[in-house]
Each structure stands twice: as structure tokens, then as C-alpha cells.
Amino acid sequence: MTTKQSPRTPIEPRDLNAPFFNLRETAWLLHCSYETVRRAIKAGLLPCSQRVPGGVIVVTREDMAEYHRRTRTSVVRTRRPRARAAA
Numbered sequence: 001m002t003t004k005q006s007p008r009t010p011i012e013p014r015d016l017n018a019p020f021f022n023l024r025e026t027a028w029l030l031h032c033s034y035e036t037v038r039r040a041i042k043a044g045l046l047p048c049s050q051r052v053p054g055g056v057i058v059v060t061r062e063d064m065a066e067y068h069r070r071t072r073t074s075v076v077r078t079r080r081p082r083a084r085a086a087a
Contacts, residue, residue, distance in 0.1 A: 007024075008024070008033075008034040008035070009024065009034070010024050010025075010027035010028035010032075010033070010034060011024045011025060011028055012025070012028050013025040013028065013029065018061075019060060019061055020058040020059065020060055020061075021058065021059055021061070021064065022056055022057065022058055022059075023037050023038065023057055023059070026046075026059045026064060029064065030064065030067075030068060037059075040067065040071075041057070041059075045067060045070070045071065046059060046063060046064070046067045047059070047060075047063045048063070
């Protein structure tokens with residue numbers, strides 16, 4: 001008995017060194033959902049391309065790296081508690 005996987009489930013790319021990735025592979029690499037990738041493309045934050053209208057949407061490795069650099073936040077440093085004054 002085989003199980004069906006949703007067409008929107010992120011999947012690991014076959015070749016991690018490929019120059020282009022489809023949306024499911026892009027979602028897996030960015031650790032986000034398929035819908036998040038679609039929203040980023042629609043908002044113009046993540047460039048993409050298609051060979052033919054209505055075809056597979058692909059994202060380049062460079063565009064993905066730039067999107068990741070611009071959108072991921074850095075670790076916020078917490079302030080050290082002050083030492084209490086001796087009484």
C-alpha cells in the first residue's frame with residue numbers, strides 16, 4: 001500500500017548542488033512551507049522564472065541565498081544582569 005504525498009509538501013532536492021530548484025525543493029531548503037515560498041514570490045521578495053507559461057516555477061540558488069540573507073533575523077543578544085551592590 002503506497003501513501004500519497006501532498007503536492008505542497010516540501011521535499012529534499014535530489015541534487016543539492018543543482019543551479020535551480022522547484023518550489024517544493026525551495027521550501028525544504030529554506031525550512032519553510034510551500035505557501036510561504038509562493039507568498040514571497042508574489043510579493044516580489046523571491047525572484048523566480050518559468051521556461052514556458054504555466055510550466056514549472058524554478059528559483060536559482062543565488063536568488064534563494066539572497067532572499068535568505070535579507071529575511072532571516074540575527075540572534076538578539078540579551079543584556080547581562082547587573083551585579084547587585086554589596087550592602
